[in-house]
Amino acid sequence: MNNSNKNARPRLIIAGTGSGAGKTTVTLGLMKALAQRGLRVQGFKCGPDYIDPTYHTAVTGRASRNLDAWMTSPEYVRNTFAKASAGHDISIIEGVMGLYDGKDPLSNTGSTAEIALVTQTPVILVVDVRSMARSAAAIVLGFQQLEPELNIAGVIVNRCGSAGHYSIVKKAIEQMCGIPVVGWLKRDEDMSIPERHLGLVPAIERGELEPLFQRAADVLLEGTDLDMILELAASAPPLEGNTSDHIDSAVESHVSGTYGTKPNAREDVSSGSAGEEETNANMRPVIAVARDAAFNFYYPDNLELLEAAGAKLAYFSPLAGEGIPSDADGIYLGGGFPEEFAAVIAGNEVFLSGLRQAVRSDMPLFAECGGYMVLAETLTDRQGLTHSMAGIIPAQVQMQAKRAALGYREASAVQDSFLLKKGEVLRGHEFHYSTMTYREEDTIPYAYETKGLRGLKQEGYASGHIVAGYTHVHLGSYPGAARRWVEHCLTYRLGKRGQ
Numbered sequence: 087m088n089n090s091n092k093n094a095r096p097r098l099i100i101a102g103t104g105s106g107a108g109k110t111t112v113t114l115g116l117m118k119a120l121a122q123r124g125l126r127v128q129g130f131k132c133g134p135d136y137i138d139p140t141y142h143t144a145v146t147g148r149a150s151r152n153l154d155a156w157m158t159s160p161e162y163v164r165n166t167f168a169k170a171s172a173g174h175d176i177s178i179i180e181g182v183m184g185l186y187d188g189k190d191p192l193s194n195t196g197s198t199a200e201i202a203l204v205t206q207t208p209v210i211l212v213v214d215v216r217s218m219a220r221s222a223a224a225i226v227l228g229f230q231q232l233e234p235e236l237n238i239a240g241v242i243v244n245r246c247g248s249a250g251h252y253s254i255v256k257k258a259i260e261q262m263c264g265i266p267v268v269g270w271l272k273r274d275e276d277m278s279i280p281e282r283h284l285g286l287v288p289a290i291e292r293g294e295l296e297p298l299f300q301r302a303a304d305v306l307l308e309g310t311d312l313d314m315i316l317e318l319a320a321s322a323p324p325l326e327g328n329t330s331d332h333i334d335s336a337v338e339s340h341v342s343g344t345y346g347t348k349p350n351a352r353e354d355v356s357s358g359s360a361g362e363e364e365t366n367a368n369m370r371p372v373i374a375v376a377r378d379a380a381f382n383f384y385y386p387d388n389l390e391l392l393e394a395a396g397a398k399l400a401y402f403s404p405l406a407g408e409g410i411p412s413d414a415d416g417i418y419l420g421g422g423f424p425e426e427f428a429a430v431i432a433g434n435e436v437f438l439s440g441l442r443q444a445v446r447s448d449m450p451l452f453a454e455c456g457g458y459m460v461l462a463e464t465l466t467d468r469q470g471l472t473h474s475m476a477g478i479i480p481a482q483v484q485m486q487a488k489r490a491a492l493g494y495r496e497a498s499a500v501q502d503s504f505l506l507k508k509g510e511v512l513r514g515h516e517f518h519y520s521t522m523t524y525r526e527e528d529t530i531p532y533a534y535e536t537k538g539l540r541g542l543k544q545e546g547y548a549s550g551h552i553v554a555g556y557t558h559v560h561l562g563s564y565p566g567a568a569r570r571w572v573e574h575c576l577t578y579r580l581g582k583r584g585q
Contacts, residue, residue, distance in 0.1 A: 414449065
């Protein structure tokens with residue numbers, strides 16, 4: 087699939103008629119099948135989800151990226167896609183929920199359809215056709231008519247009872263909708279995606295899901311015309327607009343007007359003698375990033391925005407017994423599954439005492455969701471066992487069977503911090519099964535006022551040089567926050583050196 091046009095990007099979106107239609111199975115099977123052909127496959131995920139990109143990365147060997155025009159912007163999405171898809175043979179974008187489901191029931195905002203329109207990507211619609219025949223055509227026709235500008239280029243039907251069943255729905259859809267049905271998957275109750283929160287990441291890292299990925303590819307290839315899928319992907323129009331480094335441009339555009347005329351940190355170290363370059367390199371503040379099976383929910387863009395703003399990232403693993411790196415000037419604790427490893431975390435006193443020492447020394451500390459939970463006094467897991475955590479936030483965390491929160495958030499700063507000035511806003515997403523109960527509810531120094539589908543609420547914790555909360559923020563929604571964070575880490579670094 088070589089193409090001399092640098093803006094040519096063969097691509098497809100795999101969308102479903104609703105959650106559970108089979109789009110993840112089709113996506114993983116297609117990625118695996120294409121990789122087995124020797125193609126370089128780049129994965130993407132519509133929306134804020136962390137789990138599906140983890141699957142994509144395991145199958146393709148390349149870090150999958152999130153595309154979310156509500157958390158960032160349409161231009162940011164286009165540039166993210168252009169940069170990440172460059173140099174690959176094909177890009178596969180997995181949708182979120184149903185094709186038109188998103189933040190707003192009255193528009194395409196936050197939906198797979200929005201990403202398809204923004205990136206001009208052909209859509210393969212996955213339809214669950216259990217117990218139906220010609221009615222499948224009515225479903226596809228309705229999806230076509232709801233947004234006429236959308237290019238639904240083909241259909242894959244899932245959970246067919248037999249080859250005869252497939253033939254019936256294929257004829258009906260192609261007659262009434264005028265688009266090809268490119269394949270089918272038979273009913274396979276054994277091929278189910280595992281629970282999305284119970285040890286998923288370590289299972290992927292150990293290769294335990296490789297048989298599932300291979301099974302998805304085998305089932306897909308049994309009834310799907312892969313050559314036709316490649317033709318549909320190649321029919322996508324050349325990319326339009328800026329295909330330069332979206333990370334640098336995002337930092338520049340948000341910083342230049344908000345934080346004065348200080349040049350980009352990457353420019354600060356790009357010129358001068360070897361001695362000057364070494365000095366400037368040593369001046370880059372180090373942000374320690376916890377990264378293992380307990381802490382793994384990070385948008386790649388967040389990490390890249392911090393680097394573009396001048397930070398050096400140092401990864402460490404609390405589960406491996408590691409503590410905060412000695413040269414750290416800031417700490418980033420992302421989300422993940424700390425509740426699944428609470429006993430191990432509680433036993434890593436080097437890590438927990440390092441967090442407490444960092445707070446005492448006024449080192450900037452940012453924690454979200456799982457990282458926020460670890461800053462509490464205790465964490466009670468699903469088995470009812472209570473584990474001691476860092477004890478930095480005067481609260482207790484309790485896991486529960488019922489989901490506690492889900493949805494997009496606009497997080498407005500309640501007070502000034504190293505991340506945001508009061509009233510500034512970051513956009514993000516909240517999804518967790520735990521609750522945080524403070525000892526003194528009336529005196530909580532909240533970090534944000536968040537706006538979601540159900541209105542406003544106070545959320546998180548901000549005190550001294552700590553900013554923490556359940557909301558997973560996307561720094562691409564306001565990249566100036568990355569600059570401010572790095573600048574505070576640099577101030578800390580200079581303070582350590584007495585400069």
